[in-house]
Amino acid sequence: MNHEPYQSLLEQYLTGHADAEDRAKMEAHLKECPACRLSLQVLEDCRRMNEEDEVPVGFSSSWRQKIQEQEVYPMKKNTPVWTKWLAVAAALAVVLVGTWMTGRELDYALDRKPAAETTARGNGIGYYASSTYGGFDNMEAPVMAASPEAAEAVWAADTAVAGREAQQALKIIRRISMSSATREFDDHYQAIRDALAAAGGRVESADIRTASSGLRTAYLTLRVPADQLDTFAEKLKDLGHLQAFSESAEDVSERYTDTDSRLRTQQAKMERLMALLEKAVSVEDLISLESAIADTQYLIDSYTGQLQGMDSRVNDATLTLTLSEMSALDTAETREETLWDRIVNGVSHMWQLLREWAADATVFLAAVLPLIALIVILILIVRAIVKRRKNHD
């Protein structure tokens, strides 16, 4: 007879927790199974085991008296479990935020910031706006404003590209460097020249070399009108397989303004010298005036040349292009990233980020360690004082 299923029902049957169906089944089974009857009897006896037993007289008073004589220790405060997790989360948040802030500081120090960014920094007196463009700082003269927002507004107004006057006031020298590979060297080379002509640009230098393998490489320095540069560069990207691309922008506005100011000064000086020359009578005056005029003219020519050079580079951006010829068998071309490439690049990038984060975290923890040590010492001192006062009480 299989009474395994009934053995597990015994407890419920005994305590009255079995439903009507199970109860009926059990009662029917008990009539036929001596083993289960015995089990039920034993279970019932177990539950009533100590019904007739008595606790010894004096047991209660005995242990209660003894605990009066025992040392008593302060109760441990029952802190909910969630408070401990909250403390862990808070500590983790402090470390993460501190690490992130440390990373930001290092970015500023190492000039790892994005290409173009405007910021308003306070100097305790007011706020001045600064901009960085392509890594070259252009600190304007302090524009005192009452708040960072006001300084930002000043900067935005100053740098807004609205009208030819605003555009011309900013002197930016743009440079692009590209390298491409192609199997259709001749066609693409001609296409580059055609696109350049269409953009109104010119070739500043062209150097074509042939390697021992017979493959050619063209080193081109092109001057392209600044307003055509982006369109022209996009066309070049479509020719062959782009292998490298970089862009920079140098803000020479301040230098230009300084040079222009000096030129105007010298030109004004020249006018005065010429006026004096007309009135000169003595030979000595004539000689000294001629010498001054020559020196002034030299400076005028120099400044003029500098301004023209800057204008030339501002108006006509420079694009250096390396066009390499590929053989028919060459497979080292730009190809679309496969899923595996993306995974490898992703893992490599994440690993790099992790290393940078670990370095930033180490710097942060090292920086706050003395502060933490100081806080711990203060806490211990306060606890010792409080403890001593309690003992004294």
Added chain:
Amino acid sequence: MRLEVIPTRHRDEIIADFEAQALPLERQIYFVCLNMMGNREDAEDCAQEAMLKAFGAFSRFEGRSKFSTWLYSIATNVCLDALRKRKEALSLDMMRESGWEVPDGAPEAYERLEEKERRRLLKAALLELPPDFRAALILIDMQGLSYQQAAEALALPLGTVKSRVSRARNMVMKILSRQPELFSHTSRHMGERRENHES
């Protein structure tokens, strides 16, 4: 870390707090010790020790489990320690080694006995169990703890507790399946053990 002794006004509060929780359970704690140790003297000693130990550890009780479960745990451990020291625990294996066999007798014998007699035989059968199995059976079948509470009290996995209770019940069934005349053999054997212990 040892905590320092606190002033009197706090002592009274702690003592009152402990007594309020322990007093309703003292009877059950005594019975656990009685069922584990098998005699009133040892049971009283173990129960006293359990209460004092519980009071001493009261400051470290964090409330993660019920106070009753915690107190049962202390009492059970005190009894197990005492039995280990006494080295008197008899298991069925040890009984067999001494030549005693569990006969396949008709189970009706136990059921026909008087309740008082059954209780006496059950206590005797209980003492023949290994202490660890005895503790599990006492907490579940006699004190009415749930399997989860018993697992916490014994610091064992739930599955282990269930297994021990099941095996303990089987052992008790086998012992009680003997013919009534053999129960006197058990009584005689327990009497000899008590004499040896007292001497």
